[in-house]
Amino acid sequence: MRKKLNPSSDPLTLEDSAVTDPKIIPDVEQPTLSPELPEDGPVVASGAEVKIPKKAKSKPVATPDPLPPEKLMEADDDEFSPENLRLLNKIDLRDLVTAELVELPARKPKKDEWFRVHPDYQQQGGILEIDSENKVFWVSKKMQSQVAHDPCFTFRLCVLVVTRQGVPFIWPVKTDVEAGGTGDKYVRIPFAAMTEGRKKWTRLYWSQDRREHQVETSDLLDAPKFPDKPFSELLKLAFKDAVISTPDHPAILNLKGKAK
Numbered sequence: 001m002r003k004k005l006n007p008s009s010d011p012l013t014l015e016d017s018a019v020t021d022p023k024i025i026p027d028v029e030q031p032t033l034s035p036e037l038p039e040d041g042p043v044v045a046s047g048a049e050v051k052i053p054k055k056a057k058s059k060p061v062a063t064p065d066p067l068p069p070e071k072l073m074e075a076d077d078d079e080f081s082p083e084n085l086r087l088l089n090k091i092d093l094r095d096l097v098t099a100e101l102v103e104l105p106a107r108k109p110k111k112d113e114w115f116r117v118h119p120d121y122q123q124q125g126g127i128l129e130i131d132s133e134n135k136v137f138w139v140s141k142k143m144q145s146q147v148a149h150d151p152c153f154t155f156r157l158c159v160l161v162v163t164r165q166g167v168p169f170i171w172p173v174k175t176d177v178e179a180g181g182t183g184d185k186y187v188r189i190p191f192a193a194m195t196e197g198r199k200k201w202t203r204l205y206w207s208q209d210r211r212e213h214q215v216e217t218s219d220l221l222d223a224p225k226f227p228d229k230p231f232s233e234l235l236k237l238a239f240k241d242a243v244i245s246t247p248d249h250p251a252i253l254n255l256k257g258k259a260k
Contacts, residue, residue, distance in 0.1 A: 101227055104238040106136050106170040108190070109161065111205035116224035117171075117197035118160040121231040127156040127172045128244060130251060136172055137251055138239040146247060150255055159194060160234060162224045164201065170238040189213040 126139035147153040156172035193204040203216040253259040
């Protein structure tokens, strides 16, 4: 027999009593708070019929294997991450320096360069210096008589030079011969710098206050790294596009006012 409730004695409503003591109405099924929707049944929302797709079957998630060390750069876009930097530090850069020497400029040392001069590599030759093009030409012996009296032509002592950064070049040094043996300081001081460069790291620059070149030497002990090639090949490389061997060379025509 069900127990009768006295509304006057119990202020709770029927529903509140059922929630407080579910034994009062044992045959009432409590509704679920999250009823399941039918798998394929339509649902009407705002007048439009929306179909609910079937539940997708769950598939096991495969965990990818960890990338090998050589693939870290592809997996991480941050080039400066510690992992990538550690990877790069494992490379011996000396093993990558295998490029062939394809260019060798002919010029004088720059004012901010420390340089060394090869103790044996030297060759005297006729040089035509064109200031407007900032270029020097090697004049063959048969053509030296054509330009012997031109102020742009001089005999130079070509030597092999290398900087502390390992950059080689050919330096056509002025000699005292072209100055007539007068000891011109514009010739004598650079020539002295070339001589010092055979023994020590040397720097040559122009002093505007003294109006002459200045020579500095250093007791640095690191050995210079000269190209391992015969000097004749290095000269050909330095003047490969700057050899005057015919009278119709553009540089000759330009000096004679015949260039177009």
